[in-house]
Amino acid sequence: MPAGPRRAPNPDERQRDAERSRRLLLDAALREFAAHGYAGTKVADIAARAGVNKQLISYYFGGKEGIYRALHERWRERENEFAGPDTSLEQAVLSYLASGLTEPCPARLIAWSGLGDDGSPDVLADEDDEARARAWQQRGDLAGDVDPAAVLLAIRGMVMAPVIMPHLARRLLGTDPSDPEFRWRYGETLAGVIRRLAQPLPTAAEPAETPSRAE
Template identity: 35%
Template sequence: MADPQDSAPRSRRSPAAGERQRDAERTKARIVEAAIAEFAAKGYRAARVSEIADRAGVNKQLISYYFGGKEGLYLEVNRSWDLMSRPMTAPGLPMTEVIAGFARHSAENRDLGRIMVWENLSADFPDDPGQREFFQARVAELRQRQEAGELPADLDPDCLLLALMAATSALLTLPRIAKMITGEEADAPELTERYTEQLVKLMQHIQG
């Protein structure tokens, strides 16, 4: 005989607060991931909230709910880049490891790198004070390394940071030229490692 309880209607259990929080964080992470792909492909102005929502598999109203719209989502993408960069800017990390970290980061996170390129080729991106603070902090670190004797004192830290950023992202920003020079695809892991090793040696020469 069937148990009467088997046929009784079952009430749907409401998710606990912790589960709701985890679901929300997963949804936000999917949206940010979709936004990175969309901004990398089209830039800021041409990117559409509806298409980001479709990529993420969510209702586009959630983008407004979680991020306040496209601009807020773009700033969140910048913050995700900042968080990923923190291990490479840890105090006391040797300059050679900083260079190697940023070179590999650029190669492994090409969509984030493409967003950086879009930002610098157009004027329609939201201003992000956090970015200015990030880069000014890197300049200050270079000055501290100069004062500690790790870097030559006669180098302009502003210009040095620009040169190092250009160097560590060259395989991303100059893929055609990289292939013409090396005969390898710019996103080939072997070329990334060879190029990174040479950047480390270059930094060692700079340091003397």
């Protein structure tokens, strides 16, 4: 008996297929960009990893730059979930650390973009970071006499270090960054550093006045 005509997908099914394809492409792009950098990544490799037609990258994102920007936008949305306006600096830093150790690709992507001019679009939202740092300072998570932008840079470096330099982390701490013991030990150290940043910097003692010599 001949098979009947195939049923056309309804709008809900098409929407689910589109969302699935976008998710697969973004997941694949994250791993390709993290492994090869922007310049070294080809859209054909992203599509092959995702298991979809490479034309869908142009259809959904407009090309390589578009999917790169969409990837960073997705990360920003996730970042706002664990570093929102009601999150303390200590909680945010520990969440960043846990996220980076669980999924190292975003940190590696940032590292690639800083290694040189590889043609990657400038997607770092400095304004959001600075506003978040100022908010932490106003809440008392940072002392009023420290530079919030400089502190933010230092914190990012501390959080990313075990992700982009796992060999150094293993040598210095004796455990792999993927080990729960490393996460606990390093996280406790970071938490202690953050708590100290809430304390004002010590000031140098003023020199005592030299008594005048009697005439």
